[in-house]
Amino acid sequence: MTSPHAAQIRILLSAALALFTFTVVIGILNGTDLVEFGHKALLTHVHVGTLGWITMSVIAASLWLFGLGDPAGKDAGLVRLLGYATPLTITAYVLAFLTTGSNVRPALGTLVGLVILVAFAWTVRSARGRVLSVPHVGMLAALLMSVLGAVLGILLGLRLAGNDSISETTGEAHPAAMVVGFLVPVGMALIEWALDGTSVARRATVAGIVQIVLPVLGGILVIIGLLADILPLVTLSLPFEVIGLIILIVRMRPAVMATSLMARTTARHGLMALVYLVVNLSILVFLIVKYFAKELDPPAHLLLALDHSIFIGVMTNGILALIMRFRRTVSAAVDHIVFVGLNAGLAVFVVGLLAESAPLKQVATPVMGGAILLAVATGIPALRGATQDPST
Numbered sequence: 001m002t003s004p005h006a007a008q009i010r011i012l013l014s015a016a017l018a019l020f021t022f023t024v025v026i027g028i029l030n031g032t033d034l035v036e037f038g039h040k041a042l043l044t045h046v047h048v049g050t051l052g053w054i055t056m057s058v059i060a061a062s063l064w065l066f067g068l069g070d071p072a073g074k075d076a077g078l079v080r081l082l083g084y085a086t087p088l089t090i091t092a093y094v095l096a097f098l099t100t101g102s103n104v105r106p107a108l109g110t111l112v113g114l115v116i117l118v119a120f121a122w123t124v125r126s127a128r129g130r131v132l133s134v135p136h137v138g139m140l141a142a143l144l145m146s147v148l149g150a151v152l153g154i155l156l157g158l159r160l161a162g163n164d165s166i167s168e169t170t171g172e173a174h175p176a177a178m179v180v181g182f183l184v185p186v187g188m189a190l191i192e193w194a195l196d197g198t199s200v201a202r203r204a205t206v207a208g209i210v211q212i213v214l215p216v217l218g219g220i221l222v223i224i225g226l227l228a229d230i231l232p233l234v235t236l237s238l239p240f241e242v243i244g245l246i247i248l249i250v251r252m253r254p255a256v257m258a259t260s261l262m263a264r265t266t267a268r269h270g271l272m273a274l275v276y277l278v279v280n281l282s283i284l285v286f287l288i289v290k291y292f293a294k295e296l297d298p299p300a301h302l303l304l305a306l307d308h309s310i311f312i313g314v315m316t317n318g319i320l321a322l323i324m325r326f327r328r329t330v331s332a333a334v335d336h337i338v339f340v341g342l343n344a345g346l347a348v349f350v351v352g353l354l355a356e357s358a359p360l361k362q363v364a365t366p367v368m369g370g371a372i373l374l375a376v377a378t379g380i381p382a383l384r385g386a387t388q389d390p391s392t
């Protein structure tokens with residue numbers, strides 16, 4: 001099964017790599033304590049990462065999965081529109097994060113929200129009559145949660161621009177909707193596909209669907225609990241997240257056993273993404289039990305460890321695997337340096353955050369960031385003009 005949208009997918013993935021440079025450079029300067037950044041620069045670090053790198057690549061992944069096997073030219077106009085509107089609106093919005101807290105920010109945020117809505121609507125329509133694998137189901141669920149998260153983000157932007165009628169609880173509900181609700185199912189989808197490339201052609205089993213539906217329900221409980229300030233609902237989400245993860249691990253066991261960390265495959269990125277999903281959900285359980293359930297504010301360093309374990313450990317491993325599928329091959333040394341630098345650097349970074357150790361952060365951020373910059377520098381040329389068939 002081939003993908004008719006490969007050209008637009010390559011544009012999106014190249015733009016995502018290019019934008020990610022900003023997040024990484026700020027991250028390295030921040031982590032090595034060379035520069036102290038203000039709120040605006042940090043929020044731009046966050047949203048270039050979450051929108052420019054993650055959401056843009058998720059839209060690319062949806063175009064791939066939900067276009068598989070379609071004839072050339074199908075939905076070409078709409079897909080081309082998404083291919084250009086996504087990088088343009090996201091770039092405009094992150095520039096707003098860097099420069100203003102006014103109503104311009106939610107206005108541009110609304111444009112990004114509309115792009116995500118169009119991508120979701122196209123995905124739902126393209127799902128009809130198609131064999132839906134677990135990665136397909138995960139992607140559908142994730143895009144739905146991303147639409148909800150974007151609405152909360154726009155409301156939060158309006159509140160911060162001075163609209164006091166909007167509840168301050170959007171300040172916690174928006175990041176939670178995105179980090180837990182959106183990223184857990186999308187992470188599961190990317191992990192499954194990266195570990196087992198043939199999975200996208202197999203109809204989802206009941207266990208696979210339950211594995212996605214449970215964390216989505218958990219994410220919805222977290223959002224309602226935070227929005228309405230009903231904290232027991234946040235705690236109630238835990239078994240949903242944990243059981244979903246256990247089902248994923250059991251289902252992926254044969255693929256995990258067949259994966260070598262030494263071979264230059266998408267599978268080893270999938271395996272590390274799975275390991276970091278376990279780390280991420282373990283930190284989430286700890287945070288909820290120790291802090292949220294007792295109505296205490298969690299310490300910032302734990303939130304940072306939670307965030308980066310999913311942003312880098314799960315999503316960046318998953319997206320780099322996706323890029324491997326669409327680019328030309330690069331030298332073996334590059335693939336090994338990126339893989340080891342990213343994952344070992346992140347391990348030290350997360351330990352440094354958990355232990356509140358500045359020296360560990362100072363060592364880890366250039367290693368992890370350098371590995372990502374190498375992936376950017378080699379990935380963009382390798383995507384340009386690549387013609388290999390990204391079939392399953």
Ligand code: HEM
Pocket residue numbers: 023024026027028030031032042043045046047049050053054304307308311312365366368369370372
């Ligand atoms: C998808 C990518 C990324 C996302 C979404 C992300 C997100 C975040 C968030 C939410 C914060 C907290 C901001 C605040 O205090 O308001 C943060 C801080 C930080 N990030 Fe990232 N980040 C990403 C990638 C990176 C990378 C690649 C590096 C390093 C190379 C990095 C290093 C840091 C550092 C050092 C801090 C500050 C930590 C501290 O205050 O101790 N981040 N990031």
Ligand code: HEM
Pocket residue numbers: 043046047050051054055101109110112113149150153154156157158160174175178179182183
């Ligand atoms: C249309 C999409 C989005 C909109 C409109 C939006 C809007 C916002 C706004 C207005 C804030 C508060 C900014 C401030 O304090 O000045 C915020 C914070 C945040 N957003 Fe988003 N956002 C979007 C997408 C995302 C995505 C995709 C993610 C994660 C996957 C994300 C994660 C976060 C996080 C973690 C914070 C808190 C950062 C911190 O204070 O350290 N956002 N967002």
